[in-house]
Amino acid sequence: MDAVEAKPGPLHGLTMALKDNIDLAGVPTTAGDPRNDRPAEKNAFVVDRLIEAGAVASGKTNLDQYATGLVGTRSPYGACHSVFSDEHISGGSSSGSAVAVATGEVDFALGTDTAGSGRVPAAFNGLVGIKPSRGLVSTSGVVPACRSLDCVTVMARSVSVARQAFDVMVAFDPDDPYSRRLSSLPRARSGSGAVVIGVPDRPLDLDPLYEKPWQQAVEQAQKLGTVVPVDIGPLLEAADLLYSGPWLAERWLAFGDKLDDVGEVDPTVRAIVRKGAALTASDAFAGFDRLAALARASEPLWTEVDALLLPVTETHPTLTEVAADPIGVNSRLGRFTNMVNLLDLCAVAFPGPARDDGLPFGVQLIAPAGHDEAVIELAAVWCGEPSRALPEPAAVVQLAVAGAHLSGQPLNDQLVRRGATLARGARTAGDYRMFLLEGSLPRPGLTRTLEPTSGRGVEVEIWNLPSAELAGFAATIAPPLALGPLELSDGDQVLGFVCTADGADPGRDITDLGSWRAFLDRA
Structure with a gap:
């Protein structure tokens, strides 16, 4: 050049x-x-x-x-x-x-x-x-x-x-x-x-x-x-999916039309990628499900x-x-x-x-x-090379989630896209009840009872959400849910999803299941 x-x-x-x-x-x-x-x-x-x-x-x-x-x-x-x-x-x-x-x-x-x-x-x-x-x-x-x-x-x-x-x-x-x-x-x-x-x-x-x-x-x-x-183990199994799952079809989509000229195409490349032409939509979703x-x-x-x-x-x-x-x-x-x-x-x-x-x-x-x-x-x-001072971690708020925002659930991306990271699993204090809320998207609501109970609490995940993202995230939450103080089984106080009294229908109490995932498994 x-x-x-x-x-x-x-x-x-x-x-x-x-x-x-x-x-x-x-x-x-x-x-x-x-x-x-x-x-x-x-x-x-x-x-x-x-x-x-x-x-x-x-x-x-x-x-x-x-x-x-x-x-x-x-x-x-x-x-x-x-x-x-x-x-x-x-x-x-x-x-x-x-x-x-x-x-x-x-x-x-x-x-x-x-x-x-x-x-x-x-x-x-x-x-x-x-x-x-x-x-x-x-x-x-x-x-x-x-x-x-x-x-x-x-x-x-x-x-x-x-x-x-x-x-x-x-x-x-x-x-x-x-x-x-x-x-x-x-x-x-x-x-x-x-x-x-x-x-x-x-x-x-x-x-x-x-x-x-x-x-x-x-x-x-x-x-x-x-x-x-x-x-x-899960990482090694995921590695096997790349050439045995639907991603071969994505390669076929990208350049499969170039593979017919025997004189110009590497035979190994052709042998690998042409398998993608036979994959179906059901194969794709099976691969996506396994990867998830x-x-x-x-x-x-x-x-x-x-x-x-x-x-x-x-x-x-x-x-x-x-x-x-x-x-x-x-x-x-x-x-x-x-x-x-x-x-x-x-x-x-x-x-x-x-x-x-x-x-x-x-x-x-x-x-x-x-x-x-x-x-x-x-x-x-x-490698012994000059170090660079990394920015201090942004201030975070510990947020307890119990339902649709759990990892792998439909609204979890609302947390991930805001830079939230999963910190640990936990349980609420024993005097919280979990109710099934009405609506197009199934969700639970947590409400604290007025009298002490000997319950084992409800399973939650604690996420670290950047403080700067809290207001924007709170604006996405629809009644009867809101963010408020929530006590964990170890006595720690965190911010969490709580349900107002108008959503706590005793006829829809699912506390005994212990977790939202247990409810989904039963359903």
């Missing part, structure tokens, strides 16, 4: 490469398919932001065709290998972007990450890879792979440079229907004190050369905070830890191994990455201790959506 003068700004003079499914004005966006040879009319939204901030686009990079793969070998332009070994893969699908950064050709590079494509190549080339929360970085001007899950990611040789670019990339884009505004949430877990890092409570079936650096990584985590074992159940099962994990530490992959395959079993090897590489976007999480990958043979070993820190800054900061501390 012709030389371009850098604009003034926070990224002035930094060079960048773009995965070739991201638009750069005047350059074809091939997505690894030579038939796509028409130059892009304008820059992708995120590219415009980076250029305006002073970065200089050096060119486009190779990828697994249509961003379908974690190996970096599914391209008509040839396979990429790790900069550490000619025999080992670079990882994909953002293979060329990782190589361009690892060789020093550019300061940072953009990739995309649907199943792990911004973290696997980072791990295999000794880089930092930031995978933002879904919708935090616009995908306008990006060729979709699985549009509801796609994220633009950034790779660099340091957390500092990756973070500089990330800061510029984050912006709401009204033209991207998947773009969303997310409050920056410094901690994934309520409370204060030392950082708590979760590690799997089970063997991980790692390559023998990975076992030692993984144990060393866990020991390193213990120097940063408290390490606790956690159940990652797994998301619910994983929720307790995030009340215990600030971040989850995992290897990026189980192994680092050779080019020969991928050629012998292209689908099987690729599937194994996604075991610890596929679930992150499905479960609406953010992640940052970075180098862990090296293997005994000198090849890199990558680890990742994962947290719920909106906690990007927290995991990036933790990665910076881990």
